[in-house]
Amino acid sequence: MRVLSGAVACLSVLLALPAFADDKGVFEYEKQKSAGDGVTKIVFIADAGTHGGRGNHEFMAGSILLARTLNEAYPQVHAVVHSTRNWPTDLSHANAIVVSLNHGQRAATDPNIAVAVRKGAGFMAIHFGVEVNKGEAGENYSRWMGGYFETLWSVNPWWTPDFQYFPEHPVARGMKPFSVKDEWYYHMRYVPDMKGVTPILSAVPPLNTVRSYPSDRGGNAAVYEEVAAGKPQVMAWAYDREDGGRGFGFTGMHKHDNLGNAGFRTVLLNGAAWVAKLEIPKDGVPSKPLEKDDLEKLIDEGKRAIEEKK
Numbered sequence: 001m002r003v004l005s006g007a008v009a010c011l012s013v014l015l016a017l018p019a020f021a022d023d024k025g026v027f028e029y030e031k032q033k034s035a036g037d038g039v040t041k042i043v044f045i046a047d048a049g050t051h052g053g054r055g056n057h058e059f060m061a062g063s064i065l066l067a068r069t070l071n072e073a074y075p076q077v078h079a080v081v082h083s084t085r086n087w088p089t090d091l092s093h094a095n096a097i098v099v100s101l102n103h104g105q106r107a108a109t110d111p112n113i114a115v116a117v118r119k120g121a122g123f124m125a126i127h128f129g130v131e132v133n134k135g136e137a138g139e140n141y142s143r144w145m146g147g148y149f150e151t152l153w154s155v156n157p158w159w160t161p162d163f164q165y166f167p168e169h170p171v172a173r174g175m176k177p178f179s180v181k182d183e184w185y186y187h188m189r190y191v192p193d194m195k196g197v198t199p200i201l202s203a204v205p206p207l208n209t210v211r212s213y214p215s216d217r218g219g220n221a222a223v224y225e226e227v228a229a230g231k232p233q234v235m236a237w238a239y240d241r242e243d244g245g246r247g248f249g250f251t252g253m254h255k256h257d258n259l260g261n262a263g264f265r266t267v268l269l270n271g272a273a274w275v276a277k278l279e280i281p282k283d284g285v286p287s288k289p290l291e292k293d294d295l296e297k298l299i300d301e302g303k304r305a306i307e308e309k310k
Contacts, residue, residue: 024071024078026064027309032078033093042070042079042276043094045087047101047129048306051254057128058256059100060302061295065259066098066272069287073269074278086309088112096122096276100253101129104148108137117144117245122275124248126268130185138189145247146197146239150189151216155223158183161203161235163263171200171238171248171270174284178263185251186233187223201236201250201267236267238274246275256299260290 025031032041044063051057060083067079082088084101091097091112099107104125107113117123123144131149132141141148149156160181166172186205190197210227211219227233239247248271258264269285 026067026071026079026081027305028078029080029082029088032080033090035078038076040074040077040095040276040278041093042067042077042096042098042272043088043091044079044081045097045099045101045107046081046083046302048083048085049102051102051128054299055256056254057102058299058302059102059126059129059253060306061256061298062126062253062259062268062302063098063100064302064305065290065298066268069269070272070285073285073287074273077276077278079272081305083306083309085306091116091121092119094121096124096272098124098126098272098275099129100126104129104132104141105137108132108140108148114140118243120243120245122246122248122277124250124271124275126250127183127185127253130188130249130251142189142191143241144245145237145249146194146241147188147190147237147249149185149251152214152220153189153222154185154187154217155210155215155219156183156185156217157205157209159205159209161201161205163201163203165202167198167200169198169200169238170280171198171267171274173270173280173282174266175270176263178261180252180258180261180264181255182252182258183254184235186235187226188234188237188249188251190237191239196240196242198238198240199232199234199236200238200271202232202234204230204232236271238271246277248272248275257292257295259298260292260295262287262289265290 046059046063212224
């Protein structure tokens with residue numbers, strides 16, 4: 001009788017768990033949609049294309065890693081990944097949307113994303129996904145995450161910032177100094193007075209990363225003056241929206257290998273968790289160390305998923 005009672009108790013617990021409890025697959029779109037209100041639903045949208053060959057702009061691979069890690073770290077989270085070939089047409093269920101794209105224009109003008117954000121969904125953009133055109137798209141990004149990459153104002157040089165200091169902010173939990181070479185954008189077009197914006201990653205760039213004359217993405221007088229004066233530039237920022245929602249921008253991740261850096265990875269995970277209004281542990285969102293072979297396998301998995309999930 002004791003054995004039977006124990007079995008019945010275990011069965012009751014299992015029946016009480018969400019349907020996807022044992023299989024929060026990052027491509028289980030319907031399971032995510034049908035999960036109950038107690039589940040935080042994060043939707044990643046990743047570009048199916050790369051930029052400059054294998055290992056560059058591997059956004060599908062990176063999104064799979066981030067989504068899977070969040071699913072493992074939070075029992076109440078179900079994150080899924082769409083590629084741009086399988087762009088989501090329904091985001092009414094989303095608590096947060098994270099885009100990593102070869103230019104963010106499509107996201108910034110997507111009506112389903114706009115509706116989700118108006119309902120309170122968090123919004124996060126990574127690397128080239130932070131760049132959009134001025135006008136409607138720029139205004140949307142400003143509302144959703146407090147800033148964006150604007151040509152003839154922002155710059156996108158390759159350099160190696162040394163991140164030594166972090167603010168008192170949930171996204172900075174667990175952060176330790178790190179330094180990686182990447183195409184780190186800076187000098188975003190922020191909301192006036194950066195109201196609601198908290199810089200998370202800042203450093204002073206070398207003057208040779210910027211030009212003093214107008215260039216689409218290479219420089220202008222305003223940014224040159226700031227760098228020449230030694231003003232720290234922001235590479236990642238958190239945004240508290242006036243409507244109570246949250247936004248996050250992260251300008252690195254051209255190089256897929258940089259996900260092997262624990263500090264780099266933690267900022268991305270913390271940022272995605274924060275925009276989804278999850279509690280971030282004091283040591284940051286936990287993640288497993290990644291070797292070169294692990295990162296290569298993620299690239300292969302991402303490419304297979306793009307073909308299978310069209």
